[in-house]
Structures are given as structure tokens and as C-alpha cells.
Amino acid sequence: MASQTVENYIKAIFQLTQKEGGTVSTSSLSDHLATSAASVTDMLKKLSDQKLIEYIKYRGVSLTLTGKSMAVQLLRKHRLWETFLYDKLKISWDGVHEIAEQLEHVQSDILIEHLDHYLDHPKFDPHGDPIPDANGKFTLRSQVLLSSLLTGDQAHIVAVREHDTEFLQFLESRKLNIAAHVLIVDKLAYDDTIKVRTQDGQETLLSAKSSQNVYVKKMN
Amino acid sequence: MASQTVENYIKAIFQLTQKEGGTVSTSSLSDHLATSAASVTDMLKKLSDQKLIEYIKYRGVSLTLTGKSMAVQLLRKHRLWETFLYDKLKISWDGVHEIAEQLEHVQSDILIEHLDHYLDHPKFDPHGDPIPDANGKFTLRSQVLLSSLLTGDQAHIVAVREHDTEFLQFLESRKLNIAAHVLIVDKLAYDDTIKVRTQDGQETLLSAKSSQNVYVKKMN
DNA sequence: AATTATTTTTAGATTTGTCTAAAAATAATT
DNA sequence: AATTATTTTTAGACAAATCTAAAAATAATT
Numbered sequence: 001m002a003s004q005t006v007e008n009y010i011k012a013i014f015q016l017t018q019k020e021g022g023t024v025s026t027s028s029l030s031d032h033l034a035t036s037a038a039s040v041t042d043m044l045k046k047l048s049d050q051k052l053i054e055y056i057k058y059r060g061v062s063l064t065l066t067g068k069s070m071a072v073q074l075l076r077k078h079r080l081w082e083t084f085l086y087d088k089l090k091i092s093w094d095g096v097h098e099i100a101e102q103l104e105h106v107q108s109d110i111l112i113e114h115l116d117h118y119l120d121h122p123k124f125d126p127h128g129d130p131i132p133d134a135n136g137k138f139t140l141r142s143q144v145l146l147s148s149l150l151t152g153d154q155a156h157i158v159a160v161r162e163h164d165t166e167f168l169q170f171l172e173s174r175k176l177n178i179a180a181h182v183l184i185v186d187k188l189a190y191d192d193t194i195k196v197r198t199q200d201g202q203e204t205l206l207s208a209k210s211s212q213n214v215y216v217k218k219m220n
Numbered sequence: 221m222a223s224q225t226v227e228n229y230i231k232a233i234f235q236l237t238q239k240e241g242g243t244v245s246t247s248s249l250s251d252h253l254a255t256s257a258a259s260v261t262d263m264l265k266k267l268s269d270q271k272l273i274e275y276i277k278y279r280g281v282s283l284t285l286t287g288k289s290m291a292v293q294l295l296r297k298h299r300l301w302e303t304f305l306y307d308k309l310k311i312s313w314d315g316v317h318e319i320a321e322q323l324e325h326v327q328s329d330i331l332i333e334h335l336d337h338y339l340d341h342p343k344f345d346p347h348g349d350p351i352p353d354a355n356g357k358f359t360l361r362s363q364v365l366l367s368s369l370l371t372g373d374q375a376h377i378v379a380v381r382e383h384d385t386e387f388l389q390f391l392e393s394r395k396l397n398i399a400a401h402v403l404i405v406d407k408l409a410y411d412d413t414i415k416v417r418t419q420d421g422q423e424t425l426l427s428a429k430s431s432q433n434v435y436v437k438k439m440n
Numbered sequence: 441a442a443t444t445a446t447t448t449t450t451a452g453a454t455t456t457g458t459c460t461a462a463a464a465a466t467a468a469t470t
Numbered sequence: 471a472a473t474t475a476t477t478t479t480t481a482g483a484c485a486a487a488t489c490t491a492a493a494a495a496t497a498a499t500t
Contacts, residue, residue: 005487026448039488041449046486058448058495089334102326108319114309225457246478259458261479266456278465278478 002052004105007074008033009043010052013063014071023060072136078104079125079132080115086126087119093126093177094168127168128159128178128215144218146182147192147211153184155216162213171214174204182216222272224325227294228253229263230272233283234291243280292356298324299345299352300335306346307339313346313397314388348379348398348435364438366402367412367431373404375436382433391434394424402436 002010012032016024026044030037048055052067063071081100085091091099113134116122123139124130130138143158157180160168171177175198185203186195192208206214222230232252236244246264250257268275272287283291301320305311311319333354336342343359345351350358363378377400380388391397395418405423406415412428426434 003486027446035487036489037448038450038490042487085331085334089331089338091330091334095330099326099328099331102328103323106319106322106326108322110311110315111305111309111319114305114311118309223456247476255457256459257478258460258480263457 001107002070005043006047006050006052007070007105009047010063010067010071011074013053013061014068014075017062023062025060029061069136072132074104076132076134076136077106077112079129080112080119080122082125082127083119083122083131084115087122093172094163094165096126097163124158124178126178127163128157142217143215145212146194146196146206146214146216147208149184149187149194149216149218151184151187154181154219155184156181156219157214158217159215160213161215164213167210167213170210174198175200175202176204176214221327222290225263226267226270226272227290227325229267230283230287230291231294233273233281234288234295237282243282245280249281289356292352294324296352296354296356297326297332299349300332300339300342302345302347303339303342303351304335307342313392314383314385316346317383344378344398346398347383348377362437363435365432366414366416366426366434366436367428369404369407369414369436369438371404371407374401374439375404376401376439377434378437379435380433381435384433387430387433390430394418395420395422396424396434 009029012029013024016028016032020028026037026040029044030040033040044053044055044061047053047061047067051064052070053061053063055061078100081103082096085096085099086093116134121133122131124141130140132138141158145161146155146157149155157176157178159178160171176182176196181199182196184194185197187193188195192211194206194208194211195203196206197203229249232249233244236248236252240248246257246260249264250260253260264273264275264281267273267281267287271284272290273281273283275281298320301323302316305316305319306313336354341353342351350360352358361378365381366375366377369375377396377398379398380391396402396416401419402416404414405417407413412431414426414428414431415423416426417423
């Protein structure tokens with residue numbers, strides 16, 4: 001059974017692979033996990049011995065099938081717990097992640113299957129990210145960046161790209177939650193600032209950077 | 221912040237103190253935690269340095285106020301989680317303990333207070349044990365052993381003393397759950413076997429050992 | 441292509457929690 | 471009270487996960 005540390009490495013490699021593609025470097029892992037590059041190298045050797053990763057010295061690292069499956073199961077647990085914390089316990093949007101980071105390491109298949117059932121087999125977590133099922137399959141969705149919409153377009157918010165706490169709080173304060181309906185009132189050609197209107201008529205200005213951090217499903 | 225290992229030692233010392241009174245010996249800790257006596261001695265020195273325990277060489281150990289408060293908070297977390305697992309997730313009576321052993325180590329005050337609120341501030345867990353509140357206070361109850369009842373007495377089951385898995389499953393199969401109503405139909409003077417009748421009319425024979433492991437609240 | 445800069449790995453230590461085997465202290469027994 | 475048995479502690483070692491500093495490999499630059 002993998003230690004919490006091993007699980008965190010596997011998760012980090014999975015996430016960085018998504019973002020950076022191909023292989024992940026020692027330094028990007030050392031950044032992401034806030035440990036020294038030397039420690040990362042040590043651990044990579046161990047993970048490689050356990051056949052969880054494909055590791056070539058100086059060349060970076062990728063997950064084996066076994067490692068990938070472990071990562072997806074961790075993702076499943078993390079997102080189910082986030083859903084529970086947000087939907088049932090009413091813990092704030094920006095608070096759920098840190099707690100789920102701990103809960104995801106609890107080892108019990110029975111627990112996770114009962115939790116999944118209790119939550120009614122949710123397909124997406126509170127940040128709009130898809131929840132893998134017990135076999136590791138997850139639903140993809142036709143989502144685009146809010147920044148790609150044009151004036152007059154209408155859409156529903158489906159996910160947030162980077163879960164920065166301050167940004168999540170900002171979105172929440174402007175009623176820009178998951179599932180919120182938005183209308184693009186205006187888009188400034190100069191700096192790509194977008195003005196959106198929510199259901200209640202409230203209007204909010206979003207910088208290019210912000211609107212590139214929100215996924216929406218366009219209504220046609 | 222205490223490690224999981226430290227938390228487990230503190231909990232063990234607390235539980236064994238309840239059972240054995242006064243101070244706890246190295247060997248009973250080593251039995252209970254399934255580690256060598258030498259390891260226990262090592263750890264006791266560390267806990268003593270941290271002022272979590274009062275430790276005198278060769279003489280045994282007891283908790284300081286700080287240690288006791290840590291133990292009670294762990295008990296609170298454990299029992300709240302057991303309640304959640306049993307009442308909400310419908311995990312079986314005998315399965316909840318092991319999972320709660322892991323969940324109790326998750327560090328988040330917000331989580332526990334939200335969980336407590338979600339469960340509607342329960343006073344007792346699924347095994348009938350009292351749940352300490354956020355200040356460590358818990359409700360005591362006028363409970364007696366089932367073995368102390370006489371023929372004709374009526375009572376409600378309120379708790380189980382030792383949570384042996386097989387015994388819990390036996391109780392459950394005979395509808396002898398927490399809150400179940402029982403009538404003492406007969407008590408054999410020879411070996412103190414007790415025959416009880418539950419609400420549905422079903423009768424069950426309980427050995428002296430079994431009836432000494434069940435707490436009831438007598439109806440007068 | 442040679443030099444400089446960066447990244448990665450090795451070497452050697454440290455901390456936490458554990459172990460076995462031996463020594464010391466306490467308890468039990470004759 | 472002296473001996474034997476048991477419990478507890480010390481001593482020395484080990485695995486997991488980490489660190490810093492130095493060496494080696496790779497990448498970038500002149």
C-alpha cells in the first residue's frame with residue numbers, strides 16, 4: 001500500500017503531465033511539491049523500482065499504467081470528497097481543496113463507494129472538474145474558455161481552471177459560481193476585458209487573465 | 221502539530237487509563253499498539269519532552285492536561301465520523317471503526333464543526349458511546365450492564381462495551397441494536413445465561429460474558 | 441567549439457518511528 | 471533473603487523521507 005508521500009508524488013506527476021505534456025522534469029516536481037530537487041531524485045528512483053513511473057536519468061519522468069490508474073483513483077477520491085464538503089457540509093468553495101487533500105489518502109474502497117452512492121454518483125465536482133468513476137472513466141464536456149466568447153454570447157460556467165483561493169472568492173462574491181448563467185454584455189478590443197451580466201442583472205468586469213481562467217458551456 | 225503516530229499513542233494511553241486506572245505500563249501499550257516495548261519506551265520519552273504525558277521510568281505513564289485534551293478531541297472526531305459513516309453512508313456497524321481510525325487524523329477544525337452541525341450535534345455514536353463536544357464535555361448516562369437485570373425487567377440497549385466485530389455482527393443479526401427494547405424473559409441461576417425478548421417477539425439467549433458486554437438503560 | 445549557466449544527481453547527514461539483542465530494574469518465588 | 475522470572479530500558483541498527491553541499495550532466499551563450 002502506497003504511503004501518503006508516494007501518493008502525492010504520483011498525483012503531482014499526473015497533474016504536471018496534463019499541464020506540460022510528455023515528461024515531467026525533476027525541477028518542476030520539486031517546485032510543485034516544495035521539496036528539494038535531491039529529494040525528488042531519490043523518490044523517483046523508488047517509484048521507478050515500484051514500476052509506478054518510467055524514469056530516465058536527466059530526461060524526466062512519466063507514469064506507467066499502474067501509476068496512472070493510481071493517480072486517477074486519487075483524483076476520484078479527491079473530487080468526491082470536495083463534492084461532499086461543498087454540497088453537504090457547506091464548506092466554502094475555497095476551503096474544500098485543502099481538506100480533500102487529506103481525505104483523499106484515507107484507504108477504504110467501501111468508504112468511497114458508499115460516499116459516491118450517498119452523493120448520487122456525481123459527474124462533476126464543485127469546481128466543475130469531472131469525477132472519474134470506479135473504473136477510472138470520466139465524462140468529457142464541450143467546454144470553452146470564457147475569454148473566447150463574443151459580445152452577445154450566452155453561456156453557463158462549468159469549471160475553473162486554476163483554483164487560486166482569492167480568485168475563487170472573487171467569483172463567488174460576484175455570483176459567478178459553477179452553473180451560473182452569464183451574458184457577454186461587452187468585450188473591449190483594447191485589452192480584452194469582458195463585461196458579463198449574471199441572472200440577477202449584476203454586471204462584472206473580468207480581465208483577460210480572469211476570463212482565461214474560467215470554462216463555460218456556450219448556449220446556442 | 222502531532223503526527224498520526226503520536227495521536228495513536230495518546231489515544232491508547234487514554235483508553236488504557238480508563239480501563240486499567242492510575243498509570244499505564246509499557247507492556248500494555250506495546251500490546252495494544254502492536255509495537256515492541258523498546259519502541260514504546262522511545263516514544264514515551266518524546267511524548268514526555270512534549271509535555272503530553274507524565275512519565276516515570278519503570279513506573280508507567282499518564283496523560284497531562286494537554287495530553288488528555290488531545291485525546292478527548294480525537295475521541296470526538298472518531299465518534300463523529302463513526303456516526304456519519306453509520307447514519308449517513310450506511311456502512312455496517314462493525315465496519316465503521318476501522319475507517320474512523322483513519323478519518324480521525326484529518327486536521328481541520330472547520331471540517332469537524334461542520335460535520336457536527338451536519339449530523340445535528342449527536343450526543344452518542346452508533347455504539348452508544350458519548351461524543352464529547354468542542355469543549356471536551358460529554359453527556360453521562362445512567363447505564364447498567366445487561367447482566368445486572370432480573371427476570372421481568374425491561375430496558376433499552378444504549379451501548380456495547382468491547383467492540384468485537386463478531387459480537388457486533390451477532391447483536392445486529394438478533395436485532396439487538398442500539399436503542400432496541402428488551403424484556404428479560406428468564407435468567408438461569410446456574411450459569412447466568414439470560415433470555416431476552418425484543419420488540420418483534422424474537423427471543424435470544426445471551427451468555428453471562430455477552431450480557432456483561434452490553435450496557436442498557438433500565439425502564440422503571 | 442569552448443565557456444558559462446542551469447539542471448540533475450550523488451554523497452553524506454538528519455529526523456521519525458521502528459526493530460532485535462543485551463543490560464538493568466522490578467516483581468515473584470522458593 | 472536469595473534466586474528466578476518478568477518487565478523495562480539502553481544500545482545499536484534500519485527504512486522512509488527529507489536536507490545541504492558538491493559533483494556530474496545537460497543546455498545556453500558567446
